[in-house]
Amino acid sequence: MRRQTGHRGLGEQTLSIAERKGRHRAERESRIVAAARVIAEREGWNAVTIRRLAEEIEYSQPVLYSHFENRDAIVAAVAVEGFQELGVALRDAERQATGPQNALERATAAYLSFALRQPALYEAMFVLPTNLRFAEAETRPELRAAFEALATVVTPFCANTDVATETFWATLHGLVELERSGRIRPSAHDERISFVIRAVIASQNSSRDSG
Amino acid sequence: MRRQTGHRGLGEQTLSIAERKGRHRAERESRIVAAARVIAEREGWNAVTIRRLAEEIEYSQPVLYSHFENRDAIVAAVAVEGFQELGVALRDAERQATGPQNALERATAAYLSFALRQPALYEAMFVLPTNLRFAEAETRPELRAAFEALATVVTPFCANTDVATETFWATLHGLVELERSGRIRPSAHDERISFVIRAVIASQNSSRDSG
DNA sequence: AATATATACTAGCAGTGCTAGAATATCAAG
DNA sequence: CTTGATATTCTAGCACTGCTAGTATATATT
Numbered sequence: 001m002r003r004q005t006g007h008r009g010l011g012e013q014t015l016s017i018a019e020r021k022g023r024h025r026a027e028r029e030s031r032i033v034a035a036a037r038v039i040a041e042r043e044g045w046n047a048v049t050i051r052r053l054a055e056e057i058e059y060s061q062p063v064l065y066s067h068f069e070n071r072d073a074i075v076a077a078v079a080v081e082g083f084q085e086l087g088v089a090l091r092d093a094e095r096q097a098t099g100p101q102n103a104l105e106r107a108t109a110a111y112l113s114f115a116l117r118q119p120a121l122y123e124a125m126f127v128l129p130t131n132l133r134f135a136e137a138e139t140r141p142e143l144r145a146a147f148e149a150l151a152t153v154v155t156p157f158c159a160n161t162d163v164a165t166e167t168f169w170a171t172l173h174g175l176v177e178l179e180r181s182g183r184i185r186p187s188a189h190d191e192r193i194s195f196v197i198r199a200v201i202a203s204q205n206s207s208r209d210s211g
Numbered sequence: 212m213r214r215q216t217g218h219r220g221l222g223e224q225t226l227s228i229a230e231r232k233g234r235h236r237a238e239r240e241s242r243i244v245a246a247a248r249v250i251a252e253r254e255g256w257n258a259v260t261i262r263r264l265a266e267e268i269e270y271s272q273p274v275l276y277s278h279f280e281n282r283d284a285i286v287a288a289v290a291v292e293g294f295q296e297l298g299v300a301l302r303d304a305e306r307q308a309t310g311p312q313n314a315l316e317r318a319t320a321a322y323l324s325f326a327l328r329q330p331a332l333y334e335a336m337f338v339l340p341t342n343l344r345f346a347e348a349e350t351r352p353e354l355r356a357a358f359e360a361l362a363t364v365v366t367p368f369c370a371n372t373d374v375a376t377e378t379f380w381a382t383l384h385g386l387v388e389l390e391r392s393g394r395i396r397p398s399a400h401d402e403r404i405s406f407v408i409r410a411v412i413a414s415q416n417s418s419r420d421s422g
Numbered sequence: 423a424a425t426a427t428a429t430a431c432t433a434g435c436a437g438t439g440c441t442a443g444a445a446t447a448t449c450a451a452g
Numbered sequence: 453c454t455t456g457a458t459a460t461t462c463t464a465g466c467a468c469t470g471c472t473a474g475t476a477t478a479t480a481t482t
Contacts, residue, residue: 446460
């Protein structure tokens with residue numbers, strides 16, 4: 001590594017300083033997101049206030065607004081992390097699968113366990129208001145990738161991939177939400193999963209029959 | 212209508228007055244709930260503040276707390292109305308059906324249209340925090356009835372009624388939420404419905420095979 | 423060392439849910 | 453009709469929220 005002498009590479013030095021600054025900013029930003037996520041998971045999203053986050057990163061409140069437009073944007077940042085991690089979890093499930101049906105089963109289990117183990121994260125992704133765009137041109141790659149990962153496991157069983165993936169996704173999401181809010185019996189968790197898997201596989205045959 | 216004379220029926224009079232009072236109270240309470248519902252549907256639940264409701268019913272804020280423990284309880288009251296009406300909509304769909312499959316189709320359409328036409332009402336029922344109990348002994352009859360209505364249309368196609376109903380419900384709920392928040396394509400709405408119907412019907416045969 | 427610029431802070435606004443205590447209306451008894 | 457007791461309603465305010473204008477401070481450039 002080279003060290004700057006007095007007058008050599010003044011331009012280089014300012015660049016390096018700017019870089020250090022940018023790094024500092026980026027670090028601080030991810031500290032904000034991380035703090036939001038931790039507090040949300042421990043005490044719920046209501047406990048994630050600007051004041052609390054400011055206290056956590058040891059800066060004043062206005063600093064947060066130099067990183068995010070508003071509180072919703074912080075939630076959105078957490079959500080993007082979530083989509084990224086969900087995508088990883090789904091692709092891991094597929095990679096370990098022994099066949100198409102097993103991939104479907106593993107992905108389903110991975111999705112549900114992801115959501116139920118990190119309810120606040122999932123809430124940021126699907127329930128809380130964010131400025132994220134979906135099913136559009138400007139959709140962020142993390143979101144697209146997660147959707148694609150789901151599509152991969154559904155495709156072998158269904159002709160119309162997009163429709164099937166959207167519907168399958170809806171089922172998983174509905175199961176998560178209703179279970180999380182205590183509207184369906186936790187005890188029947190596994191039975192519902194088997195039911196879904198069977199339905200997806202069976203729909204394959206019926207769509208062959210009826211066009 | 213009878214008018215009270217001087218000393219005739221003092222007991223009757225007080226009873227009648229108390230009755231009138233109670234009626235007044237009940238009326239005011241339903242005005243609160245109605246106002247909350249209207250404002251929520253027009254401007255979103257964030258616009259439903261205690262001050263706004265107080266203004267709407269032309270009383271001071273503390274009056275609201277003599278009717279409801281807190282804001283969530285008002286949301287819950289709206290939600291109960293919603294469950295009642297959803298139950299009616301589902302039973303209507305069943306009554307007009309020409310057969311089991313048609314009943315399933317009509318109920319599905321009724322559920323989705325109910326939710327998408329009154330998003331704020333649906334939000335109160337399923338998304339916003341309330342003190343309502345589900346899948347328990349103290350579950351309110353309105354909620355039970357709506358669940359039963361769904362079970363009725365699912366039963367002909369599935370062995371394990373409760374599991375099938377919960378899963379079917381989850382699918383409908385997921386479709387509503389993902390469509391409402393723009394996460395799946397509105398254009399594919401009908402295709403997804405057909406897909407769900409086909410899957411439910413097909414699962415019947417497969418469960419005969421493997422179950 | 424002086425000036426210009428970016429950065430962070432203090433203090434405050436308008437709004438929220440909710441409530442204690444004062445004021446008012448409504449009632450029963452004399 | 454007047455008095456005293458009882459509900460009922462209101463005023464005023466707390467502690468909190470997201471967010472921001474204006475000021476102070478630290479940093480970089482001449």
